[in-house]
Amino acid sequence: MSREQKNYTFNRIMLRVIVLQIKAVPWHSALINLVGVFTALTITAKVIATQGLFDKITDAAAGNAGFIECLIPLMVLTGITFGEQILNGVSNFHVEVIFEKAAGKIKTLLHRKLKHLNPVCFEDPKFLDDLNKAREGIAVIPSFSITLFFILSIYIVYFASIGTYLYNLKPILLFTILISFIPALIAQIIRGKVFTKLEEESAPLRRENEYYQKTICEREYFKETRILGAFKYFYTLYHDTLIMLTHKRWKAENKTALIELFLNFATFAGMALSTYLLFNATIAGDITVGAFAAVFGALNMLFGLMREIVNRHIGAINRDIGKIVNFVRMMDAPERYGDCDGNLSMSEGIKAENVSFTYPGKETPAVSNVSLEIAQNETIAIVGKNGAGKSTLVRLLIGLYLPLEGKVLVGGLNTLETDPAVLFQRTSGVFQKFQRYKMTLSNNVAISNMADFNSDKIIKILKQAAVELKDIDIETMLSPEFDGIDLSGGEWQRLAIARGLYRTNRFIVLDEPTASIDPIEETRVFTQFKNLAKNKCAIIVTHRLGSAKFADRIIVMDSGKITDIGTHDELMGRMGLYADMWAKQAKWYEYKEEIS
């Protein structure tokens, strides 16, 4: 949709991330930058102090200085070193604090955002992919912004201050910084080109190899692979790909190592050149031997930091920026808002007018041009084959999905224009994919109406839904993973119904609830629903025609359209699709009739 319209330039993203970060953890951000500046200054100060100490020592060796004269610069150096260590500790620790804290705050933003998105987004594989990447984006936003902070506070200040120092020693030494930059830059360019290519080459093979391991070891394959006796087949594939993969990687790594070696030589050449400059200055008497030793000792640091900033940090920024764009794009996605002041009156029932709906990324509509009216207190059954559009229609009628054409009115309110909180206030449902929340029993029920948590009501509803409590307390955790108990499939099913009932409702849907239960339980569920549906609007979706019979009206769906509406008797009388399906299903039970 409007997703691609915005242009996410690097600068804009950078700015947004920094603002996001500062908003999430303002004080920590200020502190880390301050510490960064001081850290940079300390590193340079240390070089200067080292020079001071070394100059005095050289004097002392020549017999020109005593113990006390040497002690003073040593104490200065000690002070700076301690300061450096403490700053380093504070900074490192703070990075950890910021990582977790900011990630938490930013994740809350995503949670809020998801709440306002259209539920149908979750049917779109592309959206799910984006969401996944956006979540990865959250994990890297703190490190991304800290890298930016560090570049500003540590590196720039460090290079500026050490540059000033070198310039004061001898202007030509300023070249050292330039020299350190060149090998780092070459490294980054070569890395980007060569290494990515090497990785791309082995990726498919690795995927294959990992897959073969799955066919042997993963649960979804384990039984079948064993009983087929297919271990040898897959193990051979696994072993062969493993050898090929390691062989390929070894060849690639050899190449990599050669390049790396060359790059290291470039760094070395830079350091050697710098040393030569220093050496010349020393021999010419422009700088002291102490200064030579101090700067030579610091060369490693200088070159190391330069490589770090160019390779690691800029590399990381390049790597992470994509994920962050995903996050930003997710945050910019259009939200679903609507009027909050509409008045829901279920006496007006539910109306659908020429409603059509197509899932994102699909071409054929799941529901096309459907019109329907459900009166107050009416029970409707929707029947049809797998993929006929039953579940989609129900989601449109509740207002979970918004029609692309036509409109749906729930209790007089247009689903397109009404705020979801208002729209859903009297609606409840039991879905095919009902959830097994890893929470307490009471929460599993009351989650449908968290604003109204009432233990007595929970117990009452559990009884109504025939959940056998036995000696289970309602505060029992329902998850072995969190030290609780597990329920059987049938019990979870009943619990899901209790959940649907707990929510105050005048409109309830039951969406193919019987996929995994046995016939007796199934019959029980339908009978129960029949009772529950009294005095409210109710929709039941099923592919078992027999269970739809009790409804006031039955809607027959095929290929996204309503092909017939009527009572059971009316539909049977018409000899259409319904009667045909009925005959096919009833056939199983027929040969009984012949006998009796």
Next chain:
Amino acid sequence: MKSSLRFQILSKKQYKSMDAVFIAFKASPVWAVLRFLLTLIQSLMPTVAMTFAMAGFIDTANAILQNERPHNDIYLPLFLMLLVLSILTTIGAVIALVTTRINLDISRKLKPAIVKKCASLEFKHIENSSSWELISRVSRDPVQAVMNGFNGFMQMQDITISIVGVLIVIVTQVWWAALIIIAFSTPMFWLSIRAGKKNYQASRDNEKYKRRAEYLDEVLTGRENIDERTLFGYSEHIGKRWMDQYEISRKRQLKVRARMFLITKGASLIQALIAVLVALTLINPVINGDLTAGMFLGIVTAAFNMIMQLGWKMSASLESISHVNEYMKDLTEFWDLSQAEGANLEPDPEPIIFSKLEFRNVRFKYPTSEHYILDGLSFLLECGFHYAFVGKNGAGKTTIAKLLTGLYTEYEGEILINDKELRTYPASTIKALISVIYQDFAKYYISLKDNIILGDVADQKAVLRALPAMGLAGVDFAGLNDGYDTPLGKIKEGGQDLSGGQWQRVAIARSLISRAPIKILDEPTAALDPISESKLYNDFEKLMRGKTTLFISHRLGSTKLADQILVVDSGKIVEQGTHIELMELSGQYAEMFESQRNWYK
């Protein structure tokens, strides 16, 4: 040969963190020794070698500046210094290469060993959630875990040698200074190592809170519960709860981190103090002329450089070692899991001639349960008939298939095949005897042809039967680019995916090609609508004529095709007979049947 490799690489009962090093040496002896030596050089270069090179250069330079020596003398020390520098800057790349080689060698030996072990485990370990978690943890990335440990130890070696190196240099110059340093530093190191271990434990204890927060995050962002999340509008509420859990976990973690930082930074400060102490004690020898200025500069530079690195290296290596220690605990436990005999064998080339199958008073409970899921189960099946097992959820129907296929062997009573106990048959014979289509049948991402042939891997000529089997099962491969040689799924390049219905036909063709005389259809219809369901049974029945088939289902669609219906309840057969007989019995079957039929009256 492959199995001997396994015993080479993993042959012990107990694994400890040090085993990371042993495994590396076993998998890649030459390269591991090389790595050891290179690390040695790497730790001596910036400390010992650089100290001497720098001292030589500075002393010579000083002498030249004071006109005590000729200009040309400087070139040798300068060259030596640059030589050390060149080794220092390049050795990293070589070490990285050697490490990769070790990594690859471990990959080649450790991974297959673990995969093999995994494949031969008793099935109960796969179904049990705690042992399954263990298996996943161990097999997820064993090489990385071992390598991290190995690198941790190498880093430890690096640290130790650096320190010892500097100490030795000092000893050769001013021996008593070294003594002072040792006296100060030894207890500090010991303390920081202990503290590091404790902290690691504490951070593991925090896992529970982390998992809770992760679960709530899933509830807030997952796809599975989008309908309930939107309709019930619980995001706000659960979001708050998530934040609470997240903050608890974060703060606990932070506490641990803070302690860790205090300790490592404390250690760094003490190391800094030691460096200062070194400098302090060496001033007087310089003044007295016992130590040259160059040597002083060299030692002090080395000592101060060292503290910059030691702090984080130390904590990093300690953490890796603690991690690998946890992994090794897992590995020990994993290696100790019991194996199923013959699990990895292929089926016998010729299936035995099957005449009858009998369960005699079989009782069975899952290892983690107290409840007997099968409780005195008895029945007799004869060759060439269709049997339907029906019953409520949890009645024990699927367990029957698991016992029959040898996935569980710890049952009481007898299961007799041709009057001989099932457990006395080798695993390969059972595999040749039974073919199963599961509800969640495997979709193998290999070529369509191989998918089918897997149904009878023991037969070289199975490939000749693949095409007819596909035809019978109605597998349509006209749309595939390379016909039945097309790889399925998205794993291989050029792979194509099939629809759910097509995959099901592939599973049927796989079962068709199998010469196994017993075919089991284990709850294959849960996700199907009633019409597709009855079609599946019809097809299957037609194709399997003459074989012995077991339909296991809680649906009644299968019963029409069965010669005999067996009703399972509470782990027993409560009713058995034809449809008519069972209806006349007016028992559980009749009740189930009626409850459904009533809807169609």
